[in-house]
Amino acid sequence: MKLGGIIVGLLILGLIMGPQAVQAATTDKTEDIAGALKTAPQGGKVDGYFKTGQILNNSAKVVNTGREDGTQAVQLTDGGYNELGTIWTTDAAKMDLSQDQTASMWLYTGNKGVYSGDGMAFVLQNGGIDASAVDTSDTKQPVPAVGETLGVWGYDANSKFSLGRDAQGLVKTGIQKSWALEFDTFSNEGVPPLYGDSPADINMKWKDYFSNSAHLANQFDVDVPKMHIASAYPGDAGAYDVSGKDFSWGWPFRHNSHYSYAKLRHQGIIFREHGSYQLLGTGHWQHLTLSWDALSESMKYTFDDKDPDNGTPRKGYSATVRIDKTKLGLAKNGSQKVRWGFTGTTGNATGNTETNLVIFEQVPSLVNVDATASLKDMTSNQAITQASDVVNAGDRLHLDYHLRYVSGREPWKDIQAKLELPKNIQFNSAKITYANGNSQNITDLISANKTGELNQQLDSLSTTNLNATISLSGIAVSGGERVIPATNSSFTGTNAIAQADLTGVQVDENDQTVRDIRPMM
The missing domain is CATH 2.60.120.200 (Jelly Rolls)
Structure with a gap:
């Protein structure tokens, strides 16, 4: 910052952005x-x-x-x-x-x-x-x-x-x-x-x-x-x-x-x-x-x-x-x-x-929201919390995306869920449940999905409908890669945006047996 007739130059210490040159390219x-x-x-x-x-x-x-x-x-x-x-x-x-x-x-x-x-x-x-x-x-x-x-x-x-x-x-x-x-x-x-x-x-x-x-x-x-x-x-x-x-x-x-x-x-x-x-x-x-x-x-x-x-x-x-x-x-x-x-x-x-x-x-006070993602190995009954965790190919996995309305003077409205579906999980069921008791089965959308990305409109969240959970069930498959990569999904409303990140996980190829493919919904 620079006073009156004295000019201000740039914060030149490249704090956080990673490897960027000291002088950025300039244009008019x-x-x-x-x-x-x-x-x-x-x-x-x-x-x-x-x-x-x-x-x-x-x-x-x-x-x-x-x-x-x-x-x-x-x-x-x-x-x-x-x-x-x-x-x-x-x-x-x-x-x-x-x-x-x-x-x-x-x-x-x-x-x-x-x-x-x-x-x-x-x-x-x-x-x-x-x-x-x-x-x-x-x-x-x-x-x-x-x-x-x-x-x-x-x-x-x-x-x-x-x-x-x-x-x-x-x-x-x-x-x-x-x-x-x-x-x-x-x-x-x-x-x-x-x-x-x-x-x-x-x-x-x-x-x-x-x-x-x-x-x-x-x-x-x-x-x-x-x-x-x-x-x-x-x-x-x-x-x-x-x-x-x-x-x-x-x-x-x-x-x-x-x-x-x-x-x-x-x-x-x-x-x-x-x-x-x-x-x-x-x-x-x-x-x-x-x-x-x-x-x-x-x-x-x-x-x-x-x-x-x-x-x-x-x-x-x-x-x-x-x-x-x-x-x-x-x-x-x-x-x-x-x-x-x-x-x-x-x-x-x-x-x-x-x-x-x-x-x-x-925007604070307008809408305060958050979103999280969690993955659990139902076969071993273990939560997946870090990329070094290991699941066996064939294990039953359960994935939840939790959306929460914390506070605000408006509902969180027109929410578009854009899910980056984890690779090497063969999903077989999916549904959305809301705090007000409403629910929606979206298994057909999962079954027909070939892109690895799911887009879905959600109901508004507010003081009368505080949260929503998108639940997906599936089977871990190795795919020859021995890893389920980390993913990032977004939930975009007209007045707030939230994101949920899912850690990656290692896949052990030793067991290719599909133990149980029944939905866990």
Whole structure:
């Protein structure tokens, strides 16, 4: 992130994505957006739950991805200069922090590599849809702030607040009563080195550096000198350090100088220790899962935890922070609902820019759902829990997909099950059962299936029909491969998407006898 007239480059530390080169291939902004939308992962429609912020020159908008399933994306910036985009949930779609919540989404932070800037932020805020960071350089007509602020943090224009060591003044320019998780594609760490020369020479370098106005207000990330993800409270004085730097030199320290700048006190930092891979600006979609624990009042965020090509899970990078709800303006015995959304900015005309896009899988408070898969060897009466487990060819296997409606203000509706059926299992029966007592036999669909993929429409799940189970029975066969590979199945509704992964299992060819082919339904 980079302030005002200073440009934001890209989080260049390639965190999680795996082996991607430090500098992503770049294209012009039109090609970048078109390419991103063409490769967009599956998500939901969002135009009914979000509104663009009521600020000057807001660059945010909802766009169609072109996918047949109707997936929409929030476009915060389009790769132009000095852009600020904000988008917030409607009153009806606020997040209720009195209950556990899950939000999942895909982020696209452009393809500019080290030339990216500035980044985006996920924000919880207890205000209106006109909330944004504010540039108070012109006291008569403050305007929304871009650059280093990411549209959410306080704006230390020309170091005006750090010069006066005025943390409270700086706080007033950030979004009030808020918590933000930043995806910072440019590290604002602009200070000279503190080694290699005499104290007097070092002081002179600092004096020369800060005498250049282009170097002012470019120190937010001094303590995190790399591309990063982190969180803090934009409207709280504790989030900022305006103490600057003091120098004393000469014997016995007869000379003193002070240099003023503001730092952000980052919490829950995620970055890559070595710079051989990128964290953001990779030209790829990257997945984010946010999990709110109401009891501990903590937020866990996990980045890059799914493969964008097939949606299969991977470990990703996580951090957990406790959120003080009083800093969001929430009273202990009052409403626990907060507005949430995204902000994003780019740099000025002489610096770095990026395209920022978001696709939502699960919107908190709207619908909270989950899905799991389990496989059991009925012959040996053993659950299959890891890829090293072994079944005999001919063993009777039972596979369940469990879908659960946890909470929400809407039913989970229009659910399309897309099952990746495990290879080397000869299925002979299948049915769907619901919590409300309804059931459906789909054995004929299994028998006729030749593709290894089953698509089936499911009934809506809600508070009156909390779960559904798809049960399949079959026989393990070796197929000459001695393994049943892992699979990933998806359950896509119009307002939420869930996935269920099934571990692989080894098949022992020693016993080819089919012991019992009766259905286990």
